[in-house]
Amino acid sequence: MSKVSVFSDHACHLGEGPSWHPGRATAFWFDILERKLLEMGLDDAPLRVHDLPFHATVAARVDDDRHLIASDAGLYLRSIDTGALIEHRPFWDDRPGTRSNDGAVHPSGALWISTMGWRFEPGLGRIWWYRAGELRPIIEGLTIPNAIAFSPDGRTAYFSDTLEHVIYRQAVDPATGLPSGDRRVFFHVSGGGPDGATVDADGLLWNARWGGYAVDAYDPDGHIVRTISLPARQVSCPAFVGPDLDRLIVTSAFEGYDAERRAAEPEAGLTYLIDGPFRGLPEPAVLIG
Template identity: 85%
Template sequence: MPTVSVLSSHPCHLGEGPSWHPGRARAFWFDILDRKLLEMGLDDVAPRIHDLPFHATVAARVDDDRQLIASDAGLHLRSIDNGALSELRPFWDERPGTRSNDGAVHPSGALWISTMGWRFEPGFGRIWWYRAGELRPIVDGLTIPNAIAFSPDGRTAYFSDTLEHVIYRLPVDPATGAPTGDRRVFCRVSGGGPDGATVDADGLLWNARWGGHAIDAYDSDGHLVTTLALPARQVSCPAFVGPKLDRLLVTSAFEGYDEDTRAAEPEAGFTYLVDGPFRGLPPSAVLIG
């Protein structure tokens, strides 16, 4: 039976983008709205909190010393040791009022990154493919693109449009992570919107249900197989962490809460750790060229 505990009680306004760095044995995640990067070993008492000069959403491992950070200011390389940032390329979505959102690294080293409007404008959401310096759009016409994840064999990509309550699947080239066909509905989600996701070693897609107090697991046919209840209503993204990748870190948020709502849900924005009978996939490194 899975057990849920609080990893960090630091309340994130919009906790998102968790990742595990195996070389450093550290978890990283963001508070997007407050422009923070949080870093924590699983045995630490509290996270180390780094201030950022932009609203960042994705931290992809480059190697043991560097991360690729995606934000509303573009792509930056970050030194893990001292936090130094160097611009790789400026923000790539030419439409005003957009920012980066979800992202994940395909086994080929390709980084899929989504962008969206700050005001959730319909159709402003896109997904982009980045690999070895090349960047191009691959999915268009979304609103809040989330749930980017890949099957263990690298032949299937998943993503969602949160406000549509739909998760899609898309065939991709395992050698490059680029799409080879059209998107199809993978599943429809009720009781909340499909937010961030990750895939485990058995091919189950674990999806955070924003507004639903839950993480849901779907098999490769899109059937719901299990649900994990979380204290926070606005759970945002899961990531497998730990030396054996057998623990699930889950971020959450208090975005949009007034004073009364925060008082009624004091654990909103906390970061959780779920222990259970599962095992994640080793995180891939992004290829920057």
């Protein structure tokens, strides 16, 4: 059995991009629309909320002291201690009205990052590959690219198109994280759209079902093996946390809610903690060159 509790009662307009920094024993996540980076440990430490000058979506660990932040202004190195930001690369998608979205680090140290239109324009979504200073688009023609995650052996990537309700499976080169074949449909999701995801040590894909009040676990053959219900409708992304990576935090959002809807669903935007019989994988550090 799994136990669901509230990890943080700070309500995020659009909570996203949770990650665990083992060297700091700290969870990080974003409120994209409010331009905030949040951080909190698991030991009753107080929540820290940092203002950002841009809409950021991904915090990839570089080392014990720095993150590589993906945002609608570009890639930035951020000091965890001081919050100082250094531009690493200007925003790479030069099409008007786009921003960064989902992302994860492949075992090779490559960062997959998605971009999408602010107005969810069909076909404007892309997934990009970054490693050691090199950046290139690798997947085109999506709308809201999400669920970027990798198998334990680094030979398979997963990603979704949330509005299309589809999770894809993509063969990749384990040495580089670059695609090595055509994408294939992994699962057609019903009862919500597939949002952020992560993979555990057993190779199960844990996916937040936006609009579905749930996180679903899929085996590598594309079968749902577990569903955990959550109080919030718009759950957005899971991440394994803790010294043993045996706990799961899940972000959520009240994006698009009016005052009446927010009053009816006060759980929206909170960040949840799930305790259960699972164990995650440590996310590799991103190689910046």
